[in-house]
Amino acid sequence: MRLLDAYIGRTVFVAILMVLVLLLGLDFVLGMVAELRRLKLDYQVPEMLIYLLMKMPQRTYDYLPFASLIGCLVGVGSLATHSELVVMRAAGVSLWRIVWAVFKPMLLLVMIGTAIGEYVMPYTEHLADSERALQRAGHQDSILQQAGVWHREGDEFQYFNVVEPNGVLHGVSRFRFDENFRLLESSYAKRAISQGDHWILEDVQVSRLEEQRMVSEHSQTLRWDTGLTTDALNIISVSPEDLSIRGLYAYVNYLERQGLDASEQELEMWKKLMQPLGIIALIVIGVSFVFGPLRSVTMGQRVFIGVLFGFGFKIFQDLLSPASMVFGFSPALAVAAPILLCLLLGWWLLRGAA
Template sequence: MKLLDKYIGSTVLMSVLMVTLIIVGLDATFAYLTELDDLGGNYGAGQALIFIALTLPRRIYEFMPVGTLIGCLIGLGTLANTSELTVVRAAGVSISRIVFAASRPVIWVVLLGLLLGQFVVPQTEQFAQSERARHLYLGESITSIAGYWYREGGHYTHIQVVQPNGVMYGISRFIFDDSNNLVQTDFSQRAIYQGDHWVLEQVRQTRISKDHTASERYQTLRWDNTTITPDVMSIVVLKPDYLSISGLYTYATYLETQELDSSSYYFSFWKKVLQPATTLVMVFIAISFIFGPLRSVSMGQRLMAGIIVGLLFHYAQQFLGHITIIFSIAPLMAALVPLLVCLFIGIYLLRRV
């Protein structure tokens, strides 16, 4: 029985790895072609290629559930086409045993995904985004194609480039009084973190009062009394789906303290927490398809079914993520719905076998 488990598991694992590699390769290729439209400044084709290479861990993490589904369909479908699954079932091996054999190697894929999402993806993605922004930065105060906003009470800060080493470029600050009147603005070419404060360089500052304005220039200016730190900015510069689980929870709770909307971050948090279960449910769906409606169809039809189900699951998550923000639905429920629907479909199909 151990030999049979190993054979089924290795077949499924090789198919999952192959499919994931193909999907990630196609996605990276199309992403690189898209990046070629944004070339400019010091951002050339070589820098675009490096950017895509740095985003590969994130793409692997994103496509793991879909790759697992399609890979299981192909791996188990191969065994079904050669009648090996029929022989296994005729030998008295239960479907639950086959589920266990197919799921066991996927657990290693799940663990790899957790490690990527928690430790690798946030680091590589931040470095990729910062290098891309740095090469595109032209020294302007605010542009429409780049930058990040950060609010602290009546202080609004826009930053063009954030680097992981505690350096920022293109810092625009807007300070409002208690009556929401703009009283001061400044723009700095660069800011360097010094442990407990920032040092702004090449500063143009303007103070605004009711009857006049005054402008000054500084070579350097100390920036105190701010919660902006390199650790905080490493979270701000990334999309919710690119953050680690701990980073998502930390920033979501911070947004709540600032009375800002945190639903998108909580939704991404629960989606990442549930991704191991999602990946295993994809295996369950694949097995239910193989023993159910796809037991006697061609490999092309199985592949098409896997792509359709994977896309439906992906877009259902995206749709519910937006619904969460618009209608204030609990993020946990929104993340659970696609998972539970797939699980119930798999149970229903297996009960019919």
């Protein structure tokens, strides 16, 4: 029986890996076509290829649920096409035993996906985006604005053109206001370097409003005492979907302390928490389809229906997610509802097949 479990698991596991590699390869080619139009200054073909490779962990994490569904349909479907499932059932192997044999290697995939999302993707995404912004700007002052990050600390608003993971800021703009939100002081520093408990600003231009005149000062270096740490910057400078669960939890707490809305970050945190359960739900659907309505159809039809179902699942999730913020119901419910529906549908189909 162990040999049978290993055979079923290996067949499905290889099918999922093949689908995942195919999706990543297609994404890489499309990304390369899109990036070729953005070549500029120090950002040329070698830098573009490095950038796309650094985006692969994030793509792998995003495609894993979809690849699991299609790969499960292909793997289990190939066993059905060659009548191997019929032989197993005739030999007395129960349906639930076959389902468990499919699930065992999937647990490894779930753990790999979780590890990528927690420990690899946040760092590579931050590094890829910050390096590309610097390269496309040619390390000049006019760093691309779409890479920037806004931050509020008390009565001061801050904007950073580029945040590097190693504790270096480029293009630091600071605006200090009074209690009536009248501008008191603005400053711009070409660069800021973390020194642990404070920052050193380089090439600083400060402008102050004093009564009826403006006073400007220039300093080569200036000490900046702030509660903003490198770890906090590495969180707020990355898109919520690219953060780890730990990073999102810290981000939600940070926004709540600042009195800001954290619903988007909380929603993304629930998505990541429930992604392993989502992968399991899609695998249940894939197995139940092969044993149920898709038992006698061709492989092409299985893949086509799997793609349609995968897109439908994604669209349903994407519609419920913003609806939770608009109508004020729990983001956990918005994320869990499609997953629970998949599990119930799969269980119902498998129960009928058994």
